[in-house]
Amino acid sequence: MTTLSDGLSDGLSDRPHRAAGRRATMSDVARLAGVSIKTVSRVVNDEPAVHPETASRVLAAIEQLGFRRNLGARNLRRGSTTGTIGLVVEDVGNPFYSELNRGVEQVATSFGRHVLTGSSNENSERERELALEFCARRVDGLLVVPAGTQHGYLVPEMRAGTPVVFLDRPAGDLVADTVLVDNLGGTIEAVAHLAQHGHRRIAFLGDGPGIFTASERLRGFREGLVRAGLRYDERLVLLRTPTRESVADAVDRLLTGPDRATAVIAGNNRVTVHLLRALAHVTPRPALVSFDDFELADLLDPPVTVIGHDVGRLGRAAAELLFARIHGDDSPPRKVVLPVHLLPRGSGEVAP
Numbered sequence: 001m002t003t004l005s006d007g008l009s010d011g012l013s014d015r016p017h018r019a020a021g022r023r024a025t026m027s028d029v030a031r032l033a034g035v036s037i038k039t040v041s042r043v044v045n046d047e048p049a050v051h052p053e054t055a056s057r058v059l060a061a062i063e064q065l066g067f068r069r070n071l072g073a074r075n076l077r078r079g080s081t082t083g084t085i086g087l088v089v090e091d092v093g094n095p096f097y098s099e100l101n102r103g104v105e106q107v108a109t110s111f112g113r114h115v116l117t118g119s120s121n122e123n124s125e126r127e128r129e130l131a132l133e134f135c136a137r138r139v140d141g142l143l144v145v146p147a148g149t150q151h152g153y154l155v156p157e158m159r160a161g162t163p164v165v166f167l168d169r170p171a172g173d174l175v176a177d178t179v180l181v182d183n184l185g186g187t188i189e190a191v192a193h194l195a196q197h198g199h200r201r202i203a204f205l206g207d208g209p210g211i212f213t214a215s216e217r218l219r220g221f222r223e224g225l226v227r228a229g230l231r232y233d234e235r236l237v238l239l240r241t242p243t244r245e246s247v248a249d250a251v252d253r254l255l256t257g258p259d260r261a262t263a264v265i266a267g268n269n270r271v272t273v274h275l276l277r278a279l280a281h282v283t284p285r286p287a288l289v290s291f292d293d294f295e296l297a298d299l300l301d302p303p304v305t306v307i308g309h310d311v312g313r314l315g316r317a318a319a320e321l322l323f324a325r326i327h328g329d330d331s332p333p334r335k336v337v338l339p340v341h342l343l344p345r346g347s348g349e350v351a352p
Helices: 026-033 037-044 052-065 071-078 095-110 124-136 152-159 183-196 212-228 244-254 269-278 311-326
Strands: 084-089 114-119 142-144 164-167 177-181 202-206 237-239 263-266 287-291 305-308 335-338 341-343
Touching (some): 026 037, 037 052, 084 095, 095 114, 095 311, 114 124, 124 142, 124 152, 142 311, 152 164, 164 311, 177 183, 177 311, 183 202, 183 212, 183 263, 183 287, 183 305, 183 341, 202 212, 202 244, 202 269, 212 237, 269 287
Parallel strands (some): 084 142, 142 164, 177 335, 202 237, 263 287, 287 305
Antiparallel strands (some): 305 341
């Protein structure tokens, strides 16, 4: 995974010119090697008809100066690709997005491309900055997990020929290719599972209310209650950015008192991890179903029941759709919804 913070240059070396405090140019290489710029160009592009001794001098100068050719400009002149695609995610440090990135890379590698990845940190301005920066670097296509709801800024890029696919969440104000998971159906299934095990007071703890996945999973929670013949109680629902403190506070509110919840649906893997910490000393433990699987979930006591889905498949499906567009598919925008499934492991089967 190559992140934007790796400091990729626009084709020149990231190392400064040792003599002048600037990046080396082809002219600098030519002067140091005592050859013409055309000769340097032939060596850089691995063209024939350069004497081996001359080529050695040029390569030594390139090494000394840290020169790196401008691949973007070279590819644009030739009318070919830049060999890269951009991927904007919420947080590359979240295992969910690491797995998603891996799926994207698997497809990109099969097409001979590299993936440039950056984190929006759930900030719409940061998302816009990253997306436009990738476009400025002439990526062949762009994958975006949107942090905001305004994506008109991408219209000029799309009209100029850069295909864009949104994944995990749709664009807010743009009709574009989108790959999602079944957020609604997954939460309906979680409610049904807990209701079948006798729970009538089921809480839902989700991410911020402005996030598409959180709102869709809440919608599934409400519909699941209706199907199970249970009453929706807004006192058992909390949507907020998950932190250790906010989830601990939610546990105090939801799991104490005579009307406490006997079961909890955690809206994503980050919520679940914070929730498990907060539940460490809670007795009796509520039943728990997590939307999204996570590492070691099956080794806890009790193992965590999850609404699972193949995150790598999400990345692969989005990348495959992107490369179809890169290679000329001009059919109407598509919406792909991938299935989820409940994995009963123990925590979701605890009696009230």
